[in-house]
Amino acid sequence: MPRGRFAPSPSGDLHLGGARTALVAWLAARRDGGSFMLRIEDIDRPRVVPGVEERILEDLRWLGLDWDGEPIRQSDRLPLYDQALGRLGQRGLLYPCFCSRADVAQAASAPHGPVLAYPGTCRDLSSTEVEQRIAAG
Numbered sequence: 049m050p051r052g053r054f055a056p057s058p059s060g061d062l063h064l065g066g067a068r069t070a071l072v073a074w075l076a077a078r079r080d081g082g083s084f085m086l087r088i089e090d091i092d093r094p095r096v097v098p099g100v101e102e103r104i105l106e107d108l109r110w111l112g113l114d115w116d117g118e119p120i121r122q123s124d125r126l127p128l129y130d131q132a133l134g135r136l137g138q139r140g141l142l143y144p145c146f147c148s149r150a151d152v153a154q155a156a157s158a159p160h161g162p163v164l165a166y167p168g169t170c171r172d173l174s175s176t177e178v179e180q181r182i183a184a185g
Contacts, residue, residue, distance in 0.1 A: 052077025
């Protein structure tokens with residue numbers, strides 16, 4: 049069964065582009081007899097604005113959209129993410145990254161590389177260099 053979703057961030061009120069995205073996802077899911085879910089992207093706590101989640105839900109209802117089940121909040125799923133990270137760490141598939149968001153955005157927008165792809169800048173750092181960077185803060 050198809051499943052559509054909309055994943056707003058409660059960092060600001062629903063805007064026209066978000067409403068359009070929700071509507072298109074809802075229409076596609078309902079047209080195909082599928083379910084439609086909401087996933088609230090609330091794990092960037094400093095950017096979450098109190099009351100915005102409720103206003104977004106009100107706006108979606110005003111547009112005539114409904115969803116199946118309760119909205120899923122990413123913050124409620126942190127233990128699942130911690131378990132997944134633990135499994136990846138045990139397999140040696142994690143590495144610390146010391147790049148700023150600006151560094152990653154700049155690298156991802158380079159004309160000679162894949163669009164919006166992180167280039168793995170910190171992936172091949174030696175354990176000594178990782179320890180030095182951690183110690184340096």
